[in-house]
Amino acid sequence: MNQKSTPNWQFTGNNGEFSLKHPDKSSFLYFPLVNEGGMMSSISPQLHGQVTTGHNTFLTPPISVEDLHNSRGSRNFWVYVEGKGAWSAAGNSARQHAQAYSDSADESLLEAGLLWHRITRENKELGIKAEVTSFVPCGTDTVELMKIVLTNTGTEEIRITPTAAVPLYARSADDLRDHRHVTSLLNRIYTSAYGVEVQPALSFDERGHRINHTSYGVFGAEEEGGQPAGFFPVQEDFIGEGGSLDWPEAVVLNAEPQIGHGGGIHKEGYEALGGLRFASAALLPGQSRSYVVVLAIESDRINISRLMSKYGASAAFDAYLEENKLFWAGKVNTVEFHTGDDDADQWMKWVTLQPVLRRLYGNSFLPYHDYGRGGRGWRDLWQDCLALLIMEPGDVRSLLLNNYAGVRIDGSNATIIGQQPGEFIADRNNIPRVWMDHGAWPFMTTMLYLNQSGDLDFLLQEQTYFRDSFMSRCRERDSSWEGAAGSSLRTADGNIYKGTILEHILLQNLVPFFNVGEHNNILLEGADWNDGLDMAAQRGESVTFTAFYASNLYELSMLLRTLKERTGQKTLVLAEEMVLLLDSLGDAVDYTSVSAKLERLKHFYAAAPNVVSGIRANLDIEQVADDLAQKAEWIFAHLRKNEWVASEHGDGWFNGYHNNDGERVEGEKAEGVRMTLTGQVFPLLGHAAAPEQIPHIIAAVERNLFDEKIGYRLNSNFGGIQQNLGRAFGFAFGHKENGAMFSHMTVMYGNALYKRGYVQEGHKVLDSLYNLSANFELSRIYPGVPEYINEQGRGMYTYLTGSASWLLLTMVTEVFGVKGQLGDLRLEPKLVKEQFDQEGKASIKTLFADRQLEVVYTSTGSAGYGEYQIHSVTLNGAEVTLQRVSEGVVIPRDVLSALPEGQVHQLQVVLA
Numbered sequence: 001m002n003q004k005s006t007p008n009w010q011f012t013g014n015n016g017e018f019s020l021k022h023p024d025k026s027s028f029l030y031f032p033l034v035n036e037g038g039m040m041s042s043i044s045p046q047l048h049g050q051v052t053t054g055h056n057t058f059l060t061p062p063i064s065v066e067d068l069h070n071s072r073g074s075r076n077f078w079v080y081v082e083g084k085g086a087w088s089a090a091g092n093s094a095r096q097h098a099q100a101y102s103d104s105a106d107e108s109l110l111e112a113g114l115l116w117h118r119i120t121r122e123n124k125e126l127g128i129k130a131e132v133t134s135f136v137p138c139g140t141d142t143v144e145l146m147k148i149v150l151t152n153t154g155t156e157e158i159r160i161t162p163t164a165a166v167p168l169y170a171r172s173a174d175d176l177r178d179h180r181h182v183t184s185l186l187n188r189i190y191t192s193a194y195g196v197e198v199q200p201a202l203s204f205d206e207r208g209h210r211i212n213h214t215s216y217g218v219f220g221a222e223e224e225g226g227q228p229a230g231f232f233p234v235q236e237d238f239i240g241e242g243g244s245l246d247w248p249e250a251v252v253l254n255a256e257p258q259i260g261h262g263g264g265i266h267k268e269g270y271e272a273l274g275g276l277r278f279a280s281a282a283l284l285p286g287q288s289r290s291y292v293v294v295l296a297i298e299s300d301r302i303n304i305s306r307l308m309s310k311y312g313a314s315a316a317f318d319a320y321l322e323e324n325k326l327f328w329a330g331k332v333n334t335v336e337f338h339t340g341d342d343d344a345d346q347w348m349k350w351v352t353l354q355p356v357l358r359r360l361y362g363n364s365f366l367p368y369h370d371y372g373r374g375g376r377g378w379r380d381l382w383q384d385c386l387a388l389l390i391m392e393p394g395d396v397r398s399l400l401l402n403n404y405a406g407v408r409i410d411g412s413n414a415t416i417i418g419q420q421p422g423e424f425i426a427d428r429n430n431i432p433r434v435w436m437d438h439g440a441w442p443f444m445t446t447m448l449y450l451n452q453s454g455d456l457d458f459l460l461q462e463q464t465y466f467r468d469s470f471m472s473r474c475r476e477r478d479s480s481w482e483g484a485a486g487s488s489l490r491t492a493d494g495n496i497y498k499g500t501i502l503e504h505i506l507l508q509n510l511v512p513f514f515n516v517g518e519h520n521n522i523l524l525e526g527a528d529w530n531d532g533l534d535m536a537a538q539r540g541e542s543v544t545f546t547a548f549y550a551s552n553l554y555e556l557s558m559l560l561r562t563l564k565e566r567t568g569q570k571t572l573v574l575a576e577e578m579v580l581l582l583d584s585l586g587d588a589v590d591y592t593s594v595s596a597k598l599e600r601l602k603h604f605y606a607a608a609p610n611v612v613s614g615i616r617a618n619l620d621i622e623q624v625a626d627d628l629a630q631k632a633e634w635i636f637a638h639l640r641k642n643e644w645v646a647s648e649h650g651d652g653w654f655n656g657y658h659n660n661d662g663e664r665v666e667g668e669k670a671e672g673v674r675m676t677l678t679g680q681v682f683p684l685l686g687h688a689a690a691p692e693q694i695p696h697i698i699a700a701v702e703r704n705l706f707d708e709k710i711g712y713r714l715n716s717n718f719g720g721i722q723q724n725l726g727r728a729f730g731f732a733f734g735h736k737e738n739g740a741m742f743s744h745m746t747v748m749y750g751n752a753l754y755k756r757g758y759v760q761e762g763h764k765v766l767d768s769l770y771n772l773s774a775n776f777e778l779s780r781i782y783p784g785v786p787e788y789i790n791e792q793g794r795g796m797y798t799y800l801t802g803s804a805s806w807l808l809l810t811m812v813t814e815v816f817g818v819k820g821q822l823g824d825l826r827l828e829p830k831l832v833k834e835q836f837d838q839e840g841k842a843s844i845k846t847l848f849a850d851r852q853l854e855v856v857y858t859s860t861g862s863a864g865y866g867e868y869q870i871h872s873v874t875l876n877g878a879e880v881t882l883q884r885v886s887e888g889v890v891i892p893r894d895v896l897s898a899l900p901e902g903q904v905h906q907l908q909v910v911l912a
């Protein structure tokens with residue numbers, strides 16, 4: 001394969017639109033089509049992919065990424081050209097596959113934008129071109145639309161007979177390997193004027209054998225509403241004995257449809273097909289004919305006349321497509337970047353879209369994401385909020401408040417998240433597992449919210465706690481819990497207990513402080529951020545998350561002091577049991593003693609055994625703040641002294657882990673260097689890494705983890721499976737959580753470098769991520785950031801990744817330095833020279849204080865970062881009196897909230 005000949009995609013418009021020649025020549029490509037109503041599709045250049053509204057309601061067969069090229073069962077649109085034979089407008093026919101490497105191969109071009117997909121395919125020998133446009137209309141209709149325009153590109157008249165063919169799997173993903181055949185016997189297949197509908201009689205899945213109501217349909221119309229000429233509702237009849245979906249007898253032999261015009265006949269008990277035959281038509285040279293195909297999933301029988309009068313015509317399709325483009329542009333353009341590199345700015349539009357995609361798909365339903373049943377994990381829930389705080393800030397307060405209802409009294413949390421906000425479900429599969437990082441994220445996200453909004457009252461708002469049969473961080477079972485009493489924590493006298501959000505946060509960060517292993521770092525438990533470190537639950541320790549928790553404790557102590565200063569609040573009301581964890585207020589614990597810490601924790605568990613007394617303690621806010629600060633400082637000193645790996649190169653880094661044999665994981669060992677990026681990121685992101693340690697860490701990362709070809713690796717090569725650490729090391733080195741460039745950690749590393757003032761270094765990190773992703777020759781992905789780049793440079797698990805949230809956040813708050821400071825706006829740009837355009841400008845449009853702001857930085861002269869300062873600021877042309885802070889300026893919220901809503905306000909910032 002000559003990779004050099006692979007052209008890159010090109011941006012073609014202002015809203016992220018791009019085109020790619022010969023998308024057929026790259027594998028694994030797919031594109032998301034989705035709406036807020038729950039329709040979740042994916043589409044490949046050959047119209048493969050899947051169409052579903054959830055785990056139990058797949059219209060097409062559920063697939064994994066390999067199926068994109070290996071399975072024949074996809075959306076298809078056939079054209080039988082009289083005298084010349086069958087051709088697939090999707091490029092998905094046995095003949096076209098066989099021609100793939102020959103001169104007879106179709107010419108193909110992909111064009112796509114927010115959120116639509118068009119593939120144009122032409123076969124010169126047949127003299128035919130097909131342009132297939134697909135999208136899922138915005139709004140709540142669970143439909144996917146597809147318009148096919150066939151054009152005669154030859155010099156003679158041709159006669160065509162088109163047939164749409166979409167396999168109607170119509171059931172739960174579980175049935176793929178659980179009675180696939182038997183469940184086809186449940187199918188009730190109806191044909192009517194416009195198409196085929198399947199409503200299985202029962203559903204066989206984990207919910208039991210129940211009457212099924214969900215219906216799935218494929219309908220079509222030609223031009224402005226002409227009905228199909230007939231139907232092929234049964235797959236086996238369509239493909240014929242010995243045939244297949246990529247060479248179906250009904251098309252290849254141009255057979256008469258099984259059911260004629262108007263439908264009306266109903267079939268039972270077979271694998272179904274949305275097979276729609278359109279009337280034969282003559283096409284003169286240059287002449288076109290269009291067809292619209294509608295794929296629909298409904299909770300009951302489909303109202304076909306409503307559906308088709310809305311969507312079943314070419315003009316309607318075009319109108320909804322335009323509406324859809326506007327909808328998505330509106331969403332994505334709440335944040336816009338302008339730098340000296342237009343392509344990079346366009347690319348960021350796709351990154352900006354990604355957090356929204358993750359909100360809609362969860363971590364499932366795209367071809368690489370062939371796991372999960374929808375929904376998101378706890379960690380992702382909180383990190384996805386980071387981006388939503390920037391893009392859709394209106395909803396975030398209630399989202400955060402609801403999420404806190406998942407916290408248990410032992411500082412751990414529910415891991416099964418329900419459909420409704422704030423709905424957490426007890427794990428009835430009895431898998432006792434605690435991810436030790438989970439408690440650390442909520443405070444980080446909440447702090448961002450507080451800074452963006454200044455809403456300190458949020459901290460004092462009350463919320464319930466989650467309770468199930470697990471207690472003491474899954475070390476014990478509550479045999480009294482039966483579920484009947486619900487999933488809310490109660491007091492000894494049976495009332496539902498509520499505590500402030502601040503109390504929830506304190507618990508999440510205080511309990512881990514005491515939950516330490518033999519080296520006095522916080523226990524790894526089930527795993528931390530790296531889900532793959534799951535085999536060290538007894539003795540493993542996560543040093544890196546110890547650093548994260550310590551930074552949280554430190555920030556919390558600062559926040560309490562601010563709370564007192566700003567609101568005059570002198571005391572804190574907390575569950576009385578928590579005083580045990582604020583040990584310095586009473587019976588102080590010796591922090592150097594692991595056993596003393598564990599003893600205190602046991603004491604706390606015993607005092608609040610899945611139930612609380614309901615009695616509150618009134619504590620002095622300063623004393624609580626002091627307690628937290630002492631704990632934080634103790635950890636910082638401990639980590640700097642005991643977990644620093646001194647390198648023989650003169651620099652060093654933080655050891656990130658201890659394994660299940662109690663051994664330090666990282667270091668320059670006889671068998672090679674063992675180092676993790678994760679180990680560095682959290683000490684850098686917070687306060688654990690001392691300023692003088694930072695350059696050493698950077699040097700060690702560059703030496704041990706940076707690889708020209710794939711960027712910053714997640715870890716060096718540990719050289720084999722690590723049964724005392726986790727399954728990640730079972731992956732081949734250079735893949736996923738074992739030594740790939742894992743975008744999430746790379747972006748956090750970049751973010752941390754910016755935060756600590758290492759701007760050139762941070763820029764290098766983000767730039768490498770962009771260049772790796774946007775280099776199509778190697779990455780073979782559409783614009784956007786992938787979950788990881790594998791050892792060959794290929795981008796993997798596209799679209800759904802937490803790294804997009806972090807990248808967006810980093811661009812807004814660090815690179816462009818537009819950030820909240822307890823409600824006020826702080827401007828602290830960290831732009832490097834090449835990010836300014838030719839006129840010395842770089843700008844960002846973003847929301848702050850419910851106002852659309854455009855912040856335009858103008859750098860006079862050729863000053864790069866470190867050489868400029870904010871010289872002056874005007875707001876809509878009027879000079880702003882500046883409040884200078886260390887590296888930037890603060891504009892009080894009042895100034896912004898006095899501005900009218902619904903228009904863009906200009907902040908012109910001169911850097912000199």
Ligand code: G1P
Pocket residue numbers: 363377379380529530531532737744787800801802803
């Ligand atoms: C994924 C998960 C995330 C986890 C990470 C590492 O990353 O979603 O929760 O921390 O793997 O195991 P993402 O896909 O968000 O980049």
